[in-house]
Amino acid sequence: MADRPANFGVSPVMSIDPLAEVVTLLQPAIRFSKLVEYAGAWKIRREGTGEPFYCAVLDGGCRMTVDEQAPMILQAGDFVLVPAMHTIVSASLDAPEIETTREPIEIGEGRFRVGCVDAPAELTMRIGHCHFASPDADLLVRLLPRVILARGEPRLATLMQLVGEESFARRPAREVVLERLLELVLIEAVRSGDATMSAPGLVQGLADPRLAAALRALHARPERPWTVADLADEAAMSRSAFFARFSRIVGLPPMEYVLAWRMALAKRLLSDRELAVEQVAERVGYSSASTFTVAFGRYTGLSPARYGRAQKAA
Structure with a gap:
């Protein structure tokens, strides 16, 4: 049987969204979310943990390399999602050759500083790690792109602001709200971003x-x-x-x-x-x-x- 014109008419069967189902089954839960300021020349290497990692550039720019692939130049409004964290090297645009070994310094609740402590911040990012509670997380993550880069998406910026606020608000039902917000972040990132490291899925x-x-x-x-x-x-x-x-x-x-x-x-x-x-x-x-x-x-x-x-x- 040769390929035939597909029937893509609307029907009840087509109302199911497989991507939304996969994200819901993953059961995302936040581990931490923090605001990080950067100044001067710096370069940090984070070893792969296998956990989901995301970052949103709020101001300034930097370079980011995931799993030794071609570096990405990130600017304000960019959002990166790595469903299963590989080794990540992030650096200032004028990065030194050797990684900065000093850990980020906490300067307030949920706020950290990298590089020169006394200099004005040249880059601000919201960075977070979460985990997937699903017992089938390994399988389900394989169905998602390895790295997603979304640029200039106002909806993602709004969702990230809500994640940050909810992380520190200690309101009732906080964990449930964060889970739903993270589901929205994942879906919005996947459908609006570019799969920068394309893989089957x-x-x-x-x-x-x-x-x-x-x-x-x-x-x-x-x-x-x-x-x-x-x-x-x-x-x-x-x-x-x-x-x-x-x-x-x-x-x-x-x-x-x-x-x-x-x-x-x-x-x-x-x-x-x-x-x-x-x-x-x-x-x-x-x-x-x-x-x-x-x-x-x-x-x-x-x-x-x-x-x-x-x-x-x-």
């Missing part, structure tokens, strides 16, 4: 109209007994062409993606403990609790019931 898949049709159909109906042929039909492609294109652009073979997504959904449902195992099995596309239990055990090493109890104990 969900974002690339959603940028491909044919693959996007298949991905949205899968996310809308994970309970359907999907096959490669079914997904290829959604993409209006031949089975072989779809398999090759999906594997290359998304980074996983189609049915491996289906399994991983179903297991991620199942873990969330089991953690919530609102549904019986039989109901979870049905929600994620298994004909019986026994077949789901076998598949879940192979994937996680635990039975669904034991996994649910472990999450409750945690």
